[in-house]
Each structure stands twice: as structure tokens, then as C-alpha cells.
Amino acid sequence: MTSTIDTVALTTGKPRGATPRKRPPVTVGGLATNAFLWLYAAFAISPLILMVLNSLRTTQDMAQRPLGLPLPPNFESYAKAWVTASFETYFLNSIVVTVCSVLLSTGVSLMAAYAFARTTSKTLKTLEGVFLSGLMLPVYLAILPLFYMLDAVRMTSNLLSLILIYGALGIPFSTFVLAxxxxxxxxxxxxxxxxxxxxxxxxxxxxxxxxxxPAIATVVVFRFVPVWNDFFYPLILIRDQTKYTLPVGITRFFGEYQTDWATLFAGLTLATIPLVVLFLVATKQIVSGLTAGMSK
Structure with a gap:
């Protein structure tokens, strides 16, 4: 006959005689730290919540009730921002530039990092130092030679030029992390x-x-965000409005719709969605990559 202890072990999945794990004691300092972190998280996310809520309201409603709720929600501002304000073009340009440049820099860095990590050649060790020296160079100082070089080969106002520049700029950091x-x-x-x-x-x-x-996810996120938000290189190198990326397009967007608050909030929400989705999808891998090697 099966004993009570054996029955409990079978139903709970715990071996016979196993002692339950004790929870760490709750301290005042721990409670205060958790309360502070939750308060900080609420404070940090509140502008995003207000942005989304206001994007679902009309401009007239926001003028009458600044802190009101979108009841009922209004999605006309999203359609106006996406089609009328050419947000579709800016969004697709940013997607193409960001995804292609991140794939380029990550692919090159993966192969380079593997070679540097497994080699014993002094030549490759020296080449690794050349790769990593790119971390010490201010990237914006290269804008003049880059502009003259791209203008000479007629590659200004071309998304390929942005892809190549962002891909090259991401290689030193990505190689360092992956190696x-x-x-x-x-x-x-x-x-x-x-x-x-x-x-x-x-x-x-x-x-x-x-x-x-985990390291690949960390590198992708840390390269995706600055490329997606970069304003400098598209402003200097892109002259055609149909090739604008989101940061440059938003400045033109603000100039045309500065009194249409609902459309402005809708445009900002559309620009933020890819970053939020990326962090939600890659959070587990990012944490694993940042904490690798901290514990055994």
C-alpha cells in the first residue's frame, strides 16, 4: 500500500523527504525598493499612456477636457496620419533602413567575432584591435567625407547609403559584444x-x-533603437521627401499638423509601436544576454 508521503510525492512532483524551499524574509528595505521601482515605472510609462489615450480622442475633445478618456475611441487620426500625412512612406523607409542595417552589421559581426574568439593568429588579433578602435571614434565627425564620397557616386537621397553607413557604424560594438x-x-x-x-x-x-x-538579441536591440531614432544622417544625406525616415518625417509632420493634436499623437504612437513590440518580444533574451556570466 502506498504511504501518504509517497502519495504526496507523486501528486506534487517532489521527491520523498524533500524539504520545501524557504522564501527569503521580507525586509523593510526590500519593500521600499520595490515601491520605489513601481513608482518610477509608473512615472516613466505615464507619458506613453497619455500619448496613446490622446491619439484616440479628437482635438476638440482634448481642448475641452485635457485629462479626459477616449470614450468612445476615435481612430480617424490614425488614418489621417498614415495616409494624408505620408506617414506610411516614412514608416516603411525606416523599417527598410533599420532592419537591413541591423541585419548587415549583425551578420558581419557574428562571423568576425567568431573568428577573433577562436583564432591564435597575431594578424587577426591586430585586425580585432582595428575593429574595436571604431568604438573610440566620434561617428558624427565623419559626416563631411561621407557626404562628399556619396555625392561623388550619386548615392545621396538613397536609402542604400543609410543602410551601408548604419551597418558599418554598428560593427565595432556588435563585434565586441559577440566576441x-x-x-x-x-x-x-x-x-x-x-x-x-x-x-x-x-x-x-x-x-x-x-x-x-541572447547576445544576438542584445546586439539587435541595442542597434535597432539608435538607428530607428537617428535624425542626423537622414537629415544631411536625404534630400528627397519620399525617402525621409521617421525622425526627419516627423519634423515635417509637426510643421504641418502643429494645431491638430490628435493626429500628432497618432503619429507619435505609430513611431513608438515597433520599439515597444521589439522590447516585449526580446525582453527574455536581453536579460539573459546582459546577465550571462554573473552567476553559475
């Missing part, structure tokens, strides 16, 4: 793969790449 993660992987993985007949590329693609997914 640090590759160096944490044991060399025995390479030796075991070599014994199984795998070449360097197969070892990189099938073994190491899945293990550094």
Missing part, C-alpha cells in the same frame, strides 16, 4: 565537432550560433 560571448564557450565544443567531421562553418552555424542567441 566576448564566443570566448565564454568551451573549446571542447570545437574539438568534439571536429571529431564528428564538422568543418569550421558547420561548427559555427550548428553549435555556436544557437548558444549565443
Amino acid at each position: 566576448s560571448f564566443f570566448r565564454q564557450l568551451p573549446i571542447e565544443l570545437d574539438e568534439a565537432a571536429r571529431l564528428d567531421g564538422a568543418g569550421p562553418f558547420q561548427t559555427f552555424w550548428r553549435i555556436h550560433l544557437p548558444l549565443v542567441r
Whole structure:
């Protein structure tokens, strides 16, 4: 006959005789810290909530009730911002430039970081120093030679020029982060793969790449945000309004709709949605990447 202890072990999934884990004691300092963090989070997110709520109201309603709720919600401002104010064009341009440049910099950095982390060649070690030296150079100082070079080959007002510039600017940081993660992987993985007949590329693609997914997510997010929000390079290099990205397009958008508050809030909400979605999707990987190596 099964004893009571065995029955409890079977139903709870805990081994017989296992002692329950004790929760850490609640302290006044811990409660105060949690309360402060929740208060700070509420304070930080409140402008985003107000922006979304006001985008669902009319300008007349906001003038009459500044802190009112969108009852009923009005989505006409989103249609006006997307179609009439050319927000669709700005949004798609930003998506193309940001996604392509992040893929370019991440792809190059992955292969370079793997080579730097696994090499013993002094030449490649020197080349790694050249890669990382890009972290010490102020990127905006290169705008004049870049402009003259792109103008000479007639690549101004071209999204490809932005993709190449952002991709090149992201390589030093991405290589530095990814090489640090590759160096944490044991060399025995390479030796075991070599014994199984795998070449360097197969070892990189099938073994190491899945293990550094948190680092890849961290690099993607840290490159996506500044490229998406960058105002400087599109302002200098893009002259055609149909090639404007969101930051430059929003300045023109504000000039035309400065009295139409509902449309302005709708446009800002549309510009913020990709960043919010990216953080929500990649939060777990980002935390894993930032805390890797902190605990055993």
C-alpha cells in the first residue's frame, strides 16, 4: 500500500523527504525598493499612456477636457496620419533602413567575432584591435567625407547609403559584444565537432550560433533603437521627401499638423509601436544576454 508521503510525492512532483524551499524574509528595505521601482515605472510609462489615450480622442475633445478618456475611441487620426500625412512612406523607409542595417552589421559581426574568439593568429588579433578602435571614434565627425564620397557616386537621397553607413557604424560594438560571448564557450565544443567531421562553418552555424542567441538579441536591440531614432544622417544625406525616415518625417509632420493634436499623437504612437513590440518580444533574451556570466 502506498504511504501518504509517497502519495504526496507523486501528486506534487517532489521527491520523498524533500524539504520545501524557504522564501527569503521580507525586509523593510526590500519593500521600499520595490515601491520605489513601481513608482518610477509608473512615472516613466505615464507619458506613453497619455500619448496613446490622446491619439484616440479628437482635438476638440482634448481642448475641452485635457485629462479626459477616449470614450468612445476615435481612430480617424490614425488614418489621417498614415495616409494624408505620408506617414506610411516614412514608416516603411525606416523599417527598410533599420532592419537591413541591423541585419548587415549583425551578420558581419557574428562571423568576425567568431573568428577573433577562436583564432591564435597575431594578424587577426591586430585586425580585432582595428575593429574595436571604431568604438573610440566620434561617428558624427565623419559626416563631411561621407557626404562628399556619396555625392561623388550619386548615392545621396538613397536609402542604400543609410543602410551601408548604419551597418558599418554598428560593427565595432556588435563585434565586441559577440566576441566576448564566443570566448565564454568551451573549446571542447570545437574539438568534439571536429571529431564528428564538422568543418569550421558547420561548427559555427550548428553549435555556436544557437548558444549565443541572447547576445544576438542584445546586439539587435541595442542597434535597432539608435538607428530607428537617428535624425542626423537622414537629415544631411536625404534630400528627397519620399525617402525621409521617421525622425526627419516627423519634423515635417509637426510643421504641418502643429494645431491638430490628435493626429500628432497618432503619429507619435505609430513611431513608438515597433520599439515597444521589439522590447516585449526580446525582453527574455536581453536579460539573459546582459546577465550571462554573473552567476553559475
